Amino acid sequence: EVQVVESGGGLVQPGGSLRLSCAASGFTVSSNYMSWVRQAAGKGLEWVSVTYSGDTTYYADSVKGRFTISRDSSKNTLYLQMNSLRAEDTAVYYCVRDQNVWGQGTMVTVSS
Amino acid sequence: EIVMTQTPATLSVSPGEGATLSCRASQSVSSNLAWFQQKPGQAPRLLIFGTSTRATGVPARFSGSGSGTEFTLTISSLQSEDFAVYYCQQYNNWPRTFGQGTKVEIK
Numbered sequence A: 001e002v003q004v005v006e007s008g009g010g011l012v013q014p015g016g017s018l019r020l021s022c023a024a025s026g027f028t029v030s031s032n033y034m035s036w037v038r039q040a041a042g043k044g045l046e047w048v049s050v051t052y053s054g055d056t057t058y059y060a061d062s063v064k065g066r067f068t069i070s071r072d073s074s075k076n077t078l079y080l081q082m083n084s085l086r087a088e089d090t091a092v093y094y095c096v097r098d099q100n101v102w103g104q105g106t107m108v109t110v111s112s
Numbered sequence B: 001e002i003v004m005t006q007t008p009a010t011l012s013v014s015p016g017e018g019a020t021l022s023c024r025a026s027q028s029v030s031s032n033l034a035w036f037q038q039k040p041g042q043a044p045r046l047l048i049f050g051t052s053t054r055a056t057g058v059p060a061r062f063s064g065s066g067s068g069t070e071f072t073l074t075i076s077s078l079q080s081e082d083f084a085v086y087y088c089q090q091y092n093n094w095p096r097t098f099g100q101g102t103k104v105e106i107k
Helices: none
Strands: A003-007 A010-012 A018-025 A034-039 A045-052 A056-059 A067-072 A077-082 A091-097 A106-110 B004-007 B010-013 B019-025 B033-038 B045-049 B062-067 B070-075 B085-090 B102-106
Touching: A003 A091, A018 A034, A018 A091, A018 A106, A034 A067, A034 A077, A045 A067, A045 A077, A045 B085, A056 A067, B004 B085, B010 B019, B019 B033, B019 B085, B019 B102, B033 B062, B045 B062, B070 B085
Parallel strands: A010 A106, B010 B102
Antiparallel strands: A003 A018, A018 A077, A034 A045, A034 A091, A045 A056, A067 A077, A091 A106, B004 B019, B019 B070, B033 B045, B033 B085, B062 B070, B085 B102
């Protein structure tokens, strides 16, 4: 079965760091467009970042310079390293393969 | 970045009726437009990609049309499971951008 499962969310103070993981099964992360999309409570979807074709990456302006997307082919896992976190980064973070495989999300709360 | 604007914000529809949702892009996205459905407490689900191609398992009552900057999602006869929030997304340019969503509620 093709699926992705996110982990690593939690409560972090402003200015802190967190690394999200997305474990994939049924396919290879290195062969697909892998993205992170987030959603604040009661709000819409916000595209965050993508990685594909080896090391090609793009970021939303709101996270550029603070977040880093990466993949570990040996673990078939996607990551999102989030530094200098702000209150406005509080959201559910979804891992997405292409556009059609979504995880259930992991909650990130940035608060003191 | 390309701004995606969805109208209306909320659409009240009776079961069995049709619904038309609109999505406008601030500049052309060619046919690189997708629609997603999201129900409360669930992850989004891909409905339509390439403006008009239904994703696997999506019922034929969902159809997409348009090109360039104007797009439409039509639900021909709403079923109880169709009441949800719908988002359009352009994937022609980086960064990818979503519309703010249209909530389809029971009238």
